[in-house]
Amino acid sequence: MTETTARVAIHPPEMNRHASKHSAELTLSQFIRRLGHPGKEAGSLNKFLDQMFVIREAEGEERIQTESFIHECFGRAYGADVTSFMPRLLELRTRRGELTAAFGVRCAADAPLFLETYLDAPIDEVLERKLGYRPSREKIVEIGNLAAIYPGAVRWLIVALTVRLYQEGYQWVVFTGTTELKNGFHRLGLRPIPLASASIEQLSIDQRAGWGSYYDTLPTVMAGSIGYGYHEIQSHCEFPKAGEISYKEVIL
Template sequence: MSRNLPHHFSSGGTGTLATQPTRMTVHPPGAEGRGEVESFIAGVYRHRFGARVEQFATSLVSLREGGCIVAAAGYRDAGAEPLFLEHYLALPVEAVLAPHAARAPARTCIVEVGHLASVQAGQGWQLIARLGPHLAGLGYRWVVSTLTQELRRLLLRMGIAPLSLAPADPATLGEAARHWGSYYEHRPVVVAGHLPQALRHLQRRAARSA
């Protein structure tokens, strides 16, 4: 995850499911088209927060509609590198999660999701609906992220109540906090979710809506 990037899905509109894209594309470092995804994320953060984005997560994902990117996000493997949100934690992420799990999870089972950006909120959640199974397929069991109060409310409306781990305090970033614009005015919090449990909930929700 970037050392100077907040995370956000645009909260304007919900989109129309019938017009949503159906395929998620993964963009590892150096992949063709990754630069376009980075520009999309940077543009959303610049418009929403006045933030300056210069670094990106190791892996990015995107959705397109009509040939244009409409949603994007990034993820980082805790087993391979430090997580951005560990700036906000007093202990390593696996130690912070331990009281909420039957046993302390291995870092290789933890993934950080960030760079959350979309044209409309509905498109963002379409991306999340595809990203969850993708991450589960890679063997992750815990997802951690830094979410604004708007995003936390959206999750609650979906019936998902993430664990709150710590407030995202800009003081932990030093001078880099200046690059985040108005992001911290939106009360970001480090949260976590047990991925298999969240996916089961979303599957039940989809079945009831069918």
């Protein structure tokens, strides 16, 4: 998979577009607190998260480590060979500095999205058919390169990216999701809109190299309202207890 075949998008509209402007380290509980009252166990959740996790931009030497983490995870899961990565990578680390999960982002206004390969029209036109109006490409962000070492981390990533993208002014998130990723959204009470099936036959011959068995998972192109997701998480989210974590590598 090269950069031309792995376009996953973001920049913050109405804010500085450079990733270095978003590198302030935040604990996940700070993200959760901004959501209001996420569940009955908010107090214990905040204590657990403060002790365990930080989420931040992967830059410098840490970015190299994050790229290696994503490459190794996709290699183990699918026999895939990820050789390039998104302009911005965000990572989830334990307080001891252990890399737990990561994802990449890019804005639709910056370049054609890779998932548009699977669509019969640009993403803004496809969304217009579903919504009755056409969102600006500057308000659409694609996520990808998602990898995590245990299933519960998927939910923390979804919460964190939802809050961050909401704060950066985005309205729609789009992604090509495996069953594991879709389940992560569903467990948070979120229901992304299916847009199209993703098949390796839709790629050029050159683009097909490096994916391994990824397409055997029958991935689907999906879209979600960031504002809706933000308020749903705020109102209804229930989170796992620390003791429920089972360390198991999962790739999205």
